[in-house]
Amino acid sequence: MRYRVKIEVSLKPGHSDPEGETTAKSLKGLRYPVETVKVSKVYEVFLHAKSLKEVQRHADEMCRRLLANPTKDNYRFNIEEVK
Amino acid sequence: MRYRVKIEVSLKPGHSDPEGETTAKSLKGLRYPVETVKVSKVYEVFLHAKSLKEVQRHADEMCRRLLANPTKDNYRFNIEEVK
Numbered sequence: 001m002r003y004r005v006k007i008e009v010s011l012k013p014g015h016s017d018p019e020g021e022t023t024a025k026s027l028k029g030l031r032y033p034v035e036t037v038k039v040s041k042v043y044e045v046f047l048h049a050k051s052l053k054e055v056q057r058h059a060d061e062m063c064r065r066l067l068a069n070p071t072k073d074n075y076r077f078n079i080e081e082v083k
Numbered sequence: 084m085r086y087r088v089k090i091e092v093s094l095k096p097g098h099s100d101p102e103g104e105t106t107a108k109s110l111k112g113l114r115y116p117v118e119t120v121k122v123s124k125v126y127e128v129f130l131h132a133k134s135l136k137e138v139q140r141h142a143d144e145m146c147r148r149l150l151a152n153p154t155k156d157n158y159r160f161n162i163e164e165v166k
Contacts, residue, residue: 002118008125023126026149032141035085035129042091043106044121058115066109 002048005059007067007077010040015072043067046082055079085131088142090150090160093123098155126150129165138162 011017017038024037045062049055059077068075094100100121107120128145132138142160151158 010125020126023150024128027128027145030145030148032145033131035131037129038127040125040127042093042123042125043103044123045107045110046118046120048116048118062110062113062115065113067106 001050002046002082003052003055004080004082005043005045005047005055005077006080007043007045007059007063007075008040009043009063009068009073009075010038012072012074052079052081084133085129085165086135086138087163087165088126088128088130088138088160089163090126090128090142090146090158091123092126092146092151092156092158093121095155095157135162135164 020037020039023039024034027034027037045059047055047058049058056079059079063075063077064070103120103122106122107117110117110120128142130138130141132141139162142162146158146160147153
């Protein structure tokens with residue numbers, strides 16, 4: 001079966017987000033009433049697996065081993081079966 | 084009122100996504116049954132506005148003027164009122 005896993009990796013609270021800060025500064029410079037901006041990344045992964053349980057295991061491992069930095073990142077994902 | 088706008092900026096189909104390609108290659112190297120990976124960015128913007136309509140106008144403008152590149156990016160957003 002083919003699955004689409006949408007993984008969102010974001011900074012844990014309290015960790016500095018220079019890209020978000022710069023973006024907020026630029027938006028304020030353009031006169032938008034912006035307070036703060038937080039930037040996160042989304043990985044849309046298409047993969048093959050035998051079952052939903054297998055995909056969940058893969059997704060969790062991929063986050064821990066490659067996509068997220070356990071010291072500073074949180075991650076969450078949702079899985080969808082696709083054709 | 085205070086709002087949270089979650090903006091997702093992703094590449095239009097057909098545009099090259101080197102970060103996604105590299106990520107897919109790394110995940111395949113770790114023996115995951117991955118086919119393709121697409122990377123996009125999420126901006127979580129907190130701002131003040133008088134009405135939902137005003138936030139929608141701001142969000143759309145911020146995407147067109149700063150956050151998305153009209154040549155290669157698609158964007159979409161959802162708005163939530165927060166305290």
